[in-house]
Amino acid sequence: MPVETWDEIRTAFHVARLGTVSGAAEVLGVHHATVIRHIDALEKRLGVRLFQRHARGYTPTEAGSDLLQVAQATEDQFAQFAARIKGRGEAVTGELVVTSLPDLMPHLAPVLVGFQQQHPGLRVRYLTDTRLLKLEYGEAHVAIRAGRAPGEPDNVVQPFLQIGFGLYGARSYIDRAGRPETEADLARHSFIGPDSDANRAPFFRWLVQAMPTDAVTFRCTDIGAMQVAVEQGAGLGFLPAWWARNQTGLVEVMPPRPDWQVELWLVTHVDLHRTTKVQAFLAHLKQEAKSWPLF
Numbered sequence: 001m002p003v004e005t006w007d008e009i010r011t012a013f014h015v016a017r018l019g020t021v022s023g024a025a026e027v028l029g030v031h032h033a034t035v036i037r038h039i040d041a042l043e044k045r046l047g048v049r050l051f052q053r054h055a056r057g058y059t060p061t062e063a064g065s066d067l068l069q070v071a072q073a074t075e076d077q078f079a080q081f082a083a084r085i086k087g088r089g090e091a092v093t094g095e096l097v098v099t100s101l102p103d104l105m106p107h108l109a110p111v112l113v114g115f116q117q118q119h120p121g122l123r124v125r126y127l128t129d130t131r132l133l134k135l136e137y138g139e140a141h142v143a144i145r146a147g148r149a150p151g152e153p154d155n156v157v158q159p160f161l162q163i164g165f166g167l168y169g170a171r172s173y174i175d176r177a178g179r180p181e182t183e184a185d186l187a188r189h190s191f192i193g194p195d196s197d198a199n200r201a202p203f204f205r206w207l208v209q210a211m212p213t214d215a216v217t218f219r220c221t222d223i224g225a226m227q228v229a230v231e232q233g234a235g236l237g238f239l240p241a242w243w244a245r246n247q248t249g250l251v252e253v254m255p256p257r258p259d260w261q262v263e264l265w266l267v268t269h270v271d272l273h274r275t276t277k278v279q280a281f282l283a284h285l286k287q288e289a290k291s292w293p294l295f
Contacts (some may be wrong), residue, residue, distance in 0.1 A: 011038035013071035093121035100144035164256030173233040190235035
């Protein structure tokens with residue numbers, strides 16, 4: 001239905017409710033001639049008389065009374081809709097979409113479960129994806145991103161945590177190739193690394209700069225594949241310290257270094273950042289993250 005038709009119906013509703021053109025014009029904030037024009041146009045569009053004109057004002061005909069009931073019901077429904085929308089902004093309900101790299105799943109999934117238990121009306125979607133979801137298109141409410149500070153316009157970016165990375169090897173690899181005692185000893189070892197030397201992770205940048213060009217003998221595009229390759233003895237590899245220390249078959253070759261740590265950022269869109277739901281989750285996440293053993 002064209003917008004102008006809604007304007008005409010709204011005008012007719014107020015005329016029927018108040019009984020005068022002047023009263024409707026005052027409520028609508030328009031000239032009384034506009035009210036008359038809307039009524040005439042709507043009657044012509046419908047092909048019926050909606051009002052009986054008389055000296056005291058306008059009285060609805062049978063068709064006008066029907067219109068009044070429909071318009072009143074529509075206004076009531078819209079008021080209810082507006083109240084629900086306002087309530088959603090003030091309550092932790094509806095859907096919460098959070099995205100992060102798959103590596104954080106062991107830490108983040110329990111946080112989301114606990115948050116949902118505090119707010120039973122919440123539906124959670126946790127998306128572990130290497131693709132950067134577009135917050136400006138509503139693909140997620142909260143993103144946890146790694147590396148350099150995100151620079152997308154209209155996003156609110158907050159520093160979150162740092163993840164410590166160390167250099168590890170499987171015990172089977174160490175038994176076969178020996179354990180390096182100094183950084184210089186590393187040059188004779190095989191490494192597991194990314195498929196591209198353009199990878200911006202700080203420990204991979206160190207690897208490219210400090211080791212021979214042929215040092216990386218096993219390449220992967222996924223951190224999960226790298227973890228398996230290290231466990232299977234393909235070479236030395238960089239792993240999150242919190243994960244590696246729980247694997248009995250791994251040997252720490254070099255402990256986490258400050259220049260190898262990865263920065264984590266909390267990213268929200270400016271339009272949603274101040275909503276009760278997002279603020280409540282961010283507060284919950286920051287509190288829970290204080291106990292994460294990321295080094």
